[in-house]
Every structure is written in structure tokens, then in C-alpha cells.
Amino acid sequence: MAPTAPPGLGVRAEGLSFDYGSHRAVDRVDLHARPGEVFALLGTNGAGKTTTLELLQGYRTPAAGHVRVLGHDPSRERRALRRRTGFMLQEAGLLPGLTALESLRLWQRISSRTDDPRALLERVDLAHRADVPADRLSGGEKRRLDVALAIWGRPDLVVLDEPTTGLDPRSRSTLWDLVRDLRSGGTTVLLTTHYLEEAEQLADRVAIMHRGRVALAGPLPGLLHEHPSTVAADLPAPDARGLPPFHGNAVTRPHEGRVRLEVSTYALQEDLTTLLTWAARAGVELTGLRAHAATLDHLFHLVRTGQEPAP
Numbered sequence: 001m002a003p004t005a006p007p008g009l010g011v012r013a014e015g016l017s018f019d020y021g022s023h024r025a026v027d028r029v030d031l032h033a034r035p036g037e038v039f040a041l042l043g044t045n046g047a048g049k050t051t052t053l054e055l056l057q058g059y060r061t062p063a064a065g066h067v068r069v070l071g072h073d074p075s076r077e078r079r080a081l082r083r084r085t086g087f088m089l090q091e092a093g094l095l096p097g098l099t100a101l102e103s104l105r106l107w108q109r110i111s112s113r114t115d116d117p118r119a120l121l122e123r124v125d126l127a128h129r130a131d132v133p134a135d136r137l138s139g140g141e142k143r144r145l146d147v148a149l150a151i152w153g154r155p156d157l158v159v160l161d162e163p164t165t166g167l168d169p170r171s172r173s174t175l176w177d178l179v180r181d182l183r184s185g186g187t188t189v190l191l192t193t194h195y196l197e198e199a200e201q202l203a204d205r206v207a208i209m210h211r212g213r214v215a216l217a218g219p220l221p222g223l224l225h226e227h228p229s230t231v232a233a234d235l236p237a238p239d240a241r242g243l244p245p246f247h248g249n250a251v252t253r254p255h256e257g258r259v260r261l262e263v264s265t266y267a268l269q270e271d272l273t274t275l276l277t278w279a280a281r282a283g284v285e286l287t288g289l290r291a292h293a294a295t296l297d298h299l300f301h302l303v304r305t306g307q308e309p310a311p
């Protein structure tokens with residue numbers, strides 16, 4: 001029997017690689033989700049997020065690299081890991097003949113963890129659908145039932161693959177509360193999502209994958225802080241010729257009969273002041289004025305366009 005690993009080791013992957021035939025889907029991936037934090041694995045379509053989660057779950061064996069999940073090797077200690085981990089993958093694994101409540105009761109019989117099925121349905125806002133067969137639940141309701149199965153018995157690690165895809169705003173917000181609640185109870189949460197706002201709301205740490213590689217990773221506030229802010233405005237084309245110098249990198253391009261100025265800068269306040277002072281003195285009308293720190297959307301754009309290549 002595998003030794004019981006001490007709690008709180010989080011998830012660590014080093015140099016993780018996986019091939020589908022001749023296609024390298026996961027390429028030397030390094031990840032470290034610390035115990036009790038929410039880690040968001042983001043990326044472009046086909047970047048390798050689901051495959052990475054499957055490797056962490058021990059469903060697939062890596063071609064290269066090392067993985068430790070809560071101190072266990074997932075491909076060799078799946079049973080030990082299953083007791084301590086709740087996985088929700090993209091394909092719903094519900095049995096069509098069973099109601100929502102029966103699905104949880106079945107889980108009660110086959111898992112070594114315990115929980116109160118009705119209380120759990122309450123937590124995912126499905127109490128009113130307890131007696132509805134799983135195949136008659138809506139897509140969003142099935143996702144919530146999958147979440148209930150993943151968090152059954154408060155495992156040490158919960159892995160959620162695109163948990164809010166297809167959920168309406170209220171259900172999404174219920175799920176966000178649930179994730180925060182899991183974190184405050186000390187559970188490590190690893191999630192993938194295509195909703196950057198979701199990652200901004202929930203994640204302590206993110207990794208952005210592209211074409212099998214991790215292009216950017218780190219604590220979210222730190223990553224945003226390391227990247228330049230933006231000052232942007234539209235102005236009449238003739239005025240753009242007299243623009244002042246900025247600390248940051250200023251780019252102009254034609255936009256709807258005017259010129260759009262974008263300054264990518266580490267000196268947000270100074271460059272904004274420069275622009276506004278210049279416009280006031282020169283009597284230039286600025287429209288669409290925006291000034292903001294780097295956003296996850298911006299980081300994602302850098303990765304997608306190859307401006308932030310994988311190390």
C-alpha cells in the first residue's frame with residue numbers, strides 16, 4: 001500500500017511531457033500549485049490543459065518529467081490519490097437512470113469519503129432538482145452535479161476542468177463562492193477556464209499555456225505588475241503629428257477616421273499626465289480615453305500572439 005503523504009504538499013510538475021502519437025501535446029511543463037491556493041490553468045484552444053489535468057490525475061502516463069500530487073505519484077498511486085482528490089473533468093460522468101440525489105448516494109457507497117448528499121445539493125444550488133433524473137437536468141445543472149461529486153467529502157485537492165462553461169451568471173457566482181469556500185477550508189483548487197474574469201476573481205496563481213508549453217506563470221498580482229500598463233486615446237489625425245514624447249512605447253494607427261494612440265508604459269501616471277497636459281495646451285479633443293494596469297486579457301493576448309514565448 002502507498003504510504004500516506006502528509007497533507008498540504010500541493011501539486012508539482014516538472015518537465016512534464018506527453019505525446020499523442022507524433023503530436024507533442026504537453027511539452028516540458030512546470031507547474032506548482034501551493035497547498036490551499038486556487039491555481040488557474042489558462043490557455044489557448046488545444047494548448048494542452050485537459051491533457052495536463054489527465055496526467056495529474058494519473059489517467060495518462062507522462063513521456064517525460066515528474067509529477068507529485070499531494071505527495072503522490074499519480075500514475076503509480078492512483079488509489080491513494082483518489083481518496084484525497086475530487087476531479088471534475090469536461091465530460092460529465094453521470095449515470096442517466098439515476099436522479100441527482102441517487103447519483104450522490106451511489107457515490108456515498110463507492111467512495112471512502114463521507115458527506116451529506118442533501119447538504120451538498122444545497123451547496124451547488126440543486127436541492128430543488130434532487131429527484132430529477134440526471135439525463136433530464138439541463139447542461140448547467142449537470143455541471144453543478146459534477147461539481148458536487150468533485151467536492152464530495154471535502155478532499156484535499158479539487159480539480160475543476162472548465163467548471164462554469166454553460167452556466168448562467170447566478171450559477172457561476174454560486175460556483176465562485178463555493179471555490180472561495182473550499183480555499184478558506186484549506187483545499188487546494190486547480191481549475192481550467194476560458195473565462196479570464198473567472199481567473200481574475202478566483203486565482204491566487206495562474207499559468208498560461210500555449211501549444212503545449214507554459215508561456216507565463218506566477219502569482220496573479222505579480223504577473224500583472226511585471227507587465228506594462230496602457231494609456232490609450234483617439235485623436236484627430238493632424239494632431240497626432242504633434243504628440244509629445246512618452247516614457248513608454250507609443251504606437252499610433254488609423255481608427256474610424258481618427259488616429260488611435262496606445263502607449264505601453266511602466267510610468268502610467270506620468271504618461272497619462274503628459275498626454276492630458278499636451279491635449280489641454282494644444283486644444284486637442286481626446287475620445288475613448290483609457291488608462292489601466294495590465295490585465296489578464298492583455299497577458300493572454302501577448303501569449304496568443306507569441307509576444308510572450310514559452311521560456
Ligand SMILES: Nc1ncnc2c1ncn2[C@@H]1O[C@H](COP(=O)(O)OP(=O)(O)OP(=O)(O)O)[C@@H](O)[C@H]1O
Binds near residue numbers: 023025047048049051
Ligand atoms: N485523444 C487525443 N488524440 C490525439 N490528439 C489529442 C487527443 N486529445 C487531445 N489531443 C490534441 O492534443 C492537444 C491538447 O489537447 P487538450 O485537450 O489537452 O487541450 P486544451 O488546452 O484542453 O484545449 P481546449 O481549451 O480546446 O479544451 C490538442 O492539439 C488536441 O488536438
